[in-house]
Amino acid sequence: MVVVLDPGHNGGNAANPSVINKPVPAGRGATKPCNTTGTATNAGYGEHAFNWDVARRVGGELSAKGVRVVFTRDSDTGVGPCVDRRAALGNEAHADAVVSIHADGSEAAGAHGFHVTYSDPPLNSAQGQPSYMLAQALRDGLRKAGFGVSNYLGSDGLAPRSDLAGLNLSTRPAALVECGNMRDAGEAALMSTADGRQRYADAITAAILSYLGD
Numbered sequence: 001m002v003v004v005l006d007p008g009h010n011g012g013n014a015a016n017p018s019v020i021n022k023p024v025p026a027g028r029g030a031t032k033p034c035n036t037t038g039t040a041t042n043a044g045y046g047e048h049a050f051n052w053d054v055a056r057r058v059g060g061e062l063s064a065k066g067v068r069v070v071f072t073r074d075s076d077t078g079v080g081p082c083v084d085r086r087a088a089l090g091n092e093a094h095a096d097a098v099v100s101i102h103a104d105g106s107e108a109a110g111a112h113g114f115h116v117t118y119s120d121p122p123l124n125s126a127q128g129q130p131s132y133m134l135a136q137a138l139r140d141g142l143r144k145a146g147f148g149v150s151n152y153l154g155s156d157g158l159a160p161r162s163d164l165a166g167l168n169l170s171t172r173p174a175a176l177v178e179c180g181n182m183r184d185a186g187e188a189a190l191m192s193t194a195d196g197r198q199r200y201a202d203a204i205t206a207a208i209l210s211y212l213g214d
Contacts, residue, residue, distance in 0.1 A: 001066075001067045001068065001096045001212050002067070002068045002069075002070065002093050002094060002095045002096050003062055003067050003068070003069055003070070003095060003096060003097050003098075003099065003208060003212075004069075004070045004071075004072065004089060004090040004093050004095040004097070004098040004099070004172070005055045005058060005059055005069060005070070005071050005072070005099055005101065006055075006071075006072040006086050006089075006090070006098065006099065006100035006101065006166065006176075007048075007051035007052045007054070007055035007056075007071065007072070007073060007076075007100075007101050008038060008047065008048070008051045008100060008101060008102040008176075009035060009036060009037060009038035009046075009047060009048035009051060009102075010035065010048055010073055010076065010077075010078050010079055010080060010081075011046070011048050011049065011052075011075075011076040011077045011078070012077055012078050012079040013035055013036065013037045013038070013048065013079055013080070014037045015079075016079045019034060019035075019079050019080065020033060020034045020035040020036060020037070020079065020080065020082075021033050021034065022034045022082070024082045024083060024084045024085075024165070025084050025165065025169065026083065026084070026163070026164075026165035026168060026169075027119075027123065027165055027167075027168025027169045028123070028162060028163075028168055030163070032083060032163075032165050034080055034082035034083065035079075035080050035081070035082055035083060038051070038102075038103075038105075039103065039104065039105025039182050039183070040105070040182060041182045041183070041188035041191065041192060042183060042185075042188065043188070043192070045182070045188070045191070045192045047102065047103045047105070047182060048076060049076055050103050050179075050182070050191050050197065051101045051102055051103065052073075052075075052076040053194075053197050054101050054179070054197050054200050054201050054204070055071065055101045056071075057197060057198060057201030057205075058099075058101070058201045058204050058205050058208070059071065061201065061202070061205040062205060062208065062209070065209060067208075067209075067212070070089065070090075070093045070095070072085075072086040072089050072090075083164075083165040083166050083169075084165055084169055086100075086166050087165065087166045087167075087168075087169035087170050087174075088169070090170055090172050090174060091169075091170065091171045091172055093172075094172070095172045095173075096172070096173070096212060097134055097172070097173050097174075097175075097208055097211055097212065098166075098170055098172050098173065098174035098175075099134075099138070099174075099175060099176075099177065099204065099208060100166055100167075100174070100175070100176040100177065101176075101177055101179065101204070102176060102177065102178050102179065103178060103179050103180055103181070103182045103191060104153075104178045104180065104181045104182065104183075105181070105182050105183055106152060106153075106181050106183060107183055108152050110151070110152075110184075111150075111151065111152040111181050111183070111184060112148065112150075112151060112152075112180065112181050112184040112186065112187055113147070113148045113149050113150035113151050113152070113157075113180065113181070113187075114139075114142050114147050114148070114149060114150060114157065114177065114178060114179050114180050115149065115150040115153050115154040115157055115158065115159040115178050116135045116136075116138045116139045116142075116154075116157060116158055116159065116175055116176070116177050116178070117135070117154075117158075117159050117160065117161050117164060117167065117175065117176040117177075117178070118131040118132055118134070118135040118158075118160055118161075118167060118174070118175045118176075119131060119160070119161070119162065119164065119167035119168050119170070119174070120160030120161065120162060121162065123168060124171055126170065126171050126172050126173050126174070127167070127170065127173075127174070130173035131167075131170075131173045131174055131175055133173070133211065134173045134174070134175045134211050135158055135175040136158070137207045137208070137210050137211035138175055138177050138204065138207045138208075138211075139156075139157040139158055139207075140207065140210075141203045141204065141206050141207025141208075141210060142157070142177070142179075142200075142203045142204070142207065143157060144203070144206075145199060145202065145203035145206070146199075147179075147180070147200075147203065150178070150181075152181075153178075159178075164176060173211075177204065179191070179200050
């Protein structure tokens with residue numbers, strides 16, 4: 001089994017606007033900026049760092065179970081890669097599952113909870129039932145681990161979208177996890193600790209393994 005983990009954003013993005021603002025294909029005839037800087041907690045802990053740490057923890061756990069893991073970036077100090085390239089890496093690896101790891105930055109009062117996104121309406125067979133089942137597995141795994149679903153986006157923890165390049169351009173089962181809202185004090189506190197990030201990683205790992213076993 002092959003799993004591609006896509007830790008959103010990158011630590012060097014903010015210092016390289018000319019690179020990350022360049023338009024790239026986003027699917028459905030649209031373009032989007034190559035990448036973005038991501039969000040941060042009110043205390044300044046960056047989403048890129050959270051994504052990277054959780055993804056590495058998930059990768060270690062999956063590797064220990066015999067899964068071959070491919071990362072879309074190899075550090076948290078680089079720039080990009082662009083969203084279209086991230087999708088291509090999953091396609092080229094013939095991934096059984098592609099999981100993009102993020103955190104949200106909603107400023108809405110009281111906004112909290114995780115949500116899982118998949119491409120909808122689907123553009124190919126992999127974006128249909130396989131991606132939907134992957135999204136469900138991730139939703140169920142996070143909920144089983146005690147994380148609450150979003151109270152401000154999507155429905156019951158799922159938020160299908162048509163505008164995300166990494167999902168639109170994928171020809172493999174793919175889903176994106178917004179682990180929570182970094183602007184919510186409680187979720188920010190959890191995300192900012194190693195123990196909290198391990199909780200997220202354990203839940204995501206268990207969900208991926210459940211999906212691969214189905």
